[in-house]
Amino acid sequence: MLTNLKSRSRLGAAIALGLCLAVMLGGCGGQPKAQVAGTVTLDGKPLQDGVISFYPEAGVGPSAGTGIKDGKYTMETPVAKMKVVINATEVIGKRKKYDTPDSPVTEDVRELLPAEYNTKSKLTATLQPGPNTVDFDLKSAAKK
Known part of the structure; x- marks a missing residue:
């Protein structure tokens, strides 16, 4: 009986470890990534400060965002067709x-930017x- 419990215990631990590995490899960690970099200008001049966010257009999957400084941004995000939202505020x-x-x-x-780039973004x-x-x-x- 004791041997049977030890075997079940080991089997349960092995199954739990396998599930953890499957989740880690099948989740975000196993998906291909895109390294995204770019420039954001406003009326031809670099956007000084702001935030850029990428949301899966299908509505499923992880999103990503980062800051914009002196018109530049760089980040890693999942591979997908993304909706882009850009915000910049002024005091x-x-x-x-x-x-x-x-x-x-x-x-x-x-908000410094028109709604067509954030709350009503079609980017x-x-x-x-x-x-x-x-x-x-x-x-x-x-x-217009």
């Missing part, structure tokens, strides 16, 4: 968080395994 003022003398001050910000990129260059030339005025 328009400061205000107290609470109506007390010792209240912390927060910055009021607003896309098809990412292949390996290096990908994806540049975006944005305009501050909405397309």
Whole structure:
């Protein structure tokens, strides 16, 4: 009986280890990756600060995002056809968080880019395994 329990215990441990390995290899780690780099300009000038995010267009799978600094970004993301969202904010003022003398001050910000690049983005990129260059030339005025 004791030998039977030890065998079951070892079998259970082996199955658990196998499942863990299958999840690790079959999950994100086993999928091909795209190394994405590019330039984001606004009215022909590098976007100073912002965030770029890639979401699978099919709505299934991992997304990825990174910061934009001096118009440049670089990151690793899953291979897929992606919806791209770009945000950049500017400070328009400061205000107290609470109506007390010792209240912390927060910055009021607003989105610098038109909605067609973020909340209503139609930007896309098809990412292949390996290096990908994806540049975006944005305009501050909405397309007519």
